[in-house]
Amino acid sequence: xxxxxxxxxxxxxxxxxxxxxxxxxxxxxxxxxxxxxxxxxxxxxxxxxxxxxxxxxxxxxxxxxxxxxxxxxxxxxxxxxxxxxxxxxxxxxxxxxxxxxxxxxxxxxxxxxxxxxxxxxxxxxxxxxxxxxxxxxxxxxxxxxxxxxxxxxxxxxxxxxxxxxxxxxxxxxxxxxxxxxxxxxxxxxxxxxxxxxxxxxxxx
Ligand code: IMP
Numbered sequence: 601x602x603x604x605x606x607x608x609x610x611x612x613x614x615x616x617x618x619x620x621x622x623x624x625x626x627x628x629x630x631x632x633x634x635x636x637x638x639x640x641x642x643x644x645x646x647x648x649x650x651x652x653x654x655x656x657x658x659x660x661x662x663x664x665x666x667x668x669x670x671x672x673x674x675x676x677x678x679x680x681x682x683x684x685x686x687x688x689x690x691x692x693x694x695x696x697x698x699x700x701x702x703x704x705x706x707x708x709x710x711x712x713x714x715x716x717x718x719x720x721x722x723x724x725x726x727x728x729x730x731x732x733x734x735x736x737x738x739x740x741x742x743x744x745x746x747x748x749x750x751x752x753x754x755x756x757x758x759x760x761x762x763x764x765x766x767x768x769x770x771x772x773x774x775x776x777x778x779x780x781x782x783x784x785x786x787x788x789x790x791x792x793x794x795x796x797x798x799x800x801x802x803x804x
Contacts, residue, residue, distance in 0.1 A: 603665075606657035625791070702741065702742070705741045716738045731791055735779040
């Protein structure tokens, strides 16, 4: 089974490819599908933004397309940056952004270092059907930047029950516990059930 992933983020593409490969789903990148789009993410939730990206790609290709929208919610920032996680960096590098967040959390009055990554997955079909899945991983903001793997905020996020940051995990270890791993595994289960009910959707 093949599915087009509506994303230009190579880190996400790598992770999603690895998550879905053992489940027998081959991921075709937006680029491989010949799509050059950057849909405006003006939704109010992760799910709305994922839907905007998936629907834009589906309308252009006429094929089922899946997209995820994800980000980090930090208690000391009132749940932010949330859906603004990719834009929160502005012109800063991820290392600079991570350092900025550590400073904000260190200055927080109630010493609440709690945070979570969230991921919403939406798959849009040409017939108007949709599959929606969600995933989250709880943790806390570390005292320092740590680790070289992963991307984005991984070097400052310590998953619950772990001593080191998400960026110290291999891709496979991260996918087992991550928001994206959870959301895409739920998506894969729902997709399989959907395809059994709608075999016509597998035709080219
Ligand atoms: P999106 O492409 O609009 O979903 O933006 C997601 C942004 O959230 C990324 O650019 C990162 O800043 C952050 N993010 C999402 N997932 C992860 C992750 O697994 N690790 C680290 N940062 C992430």
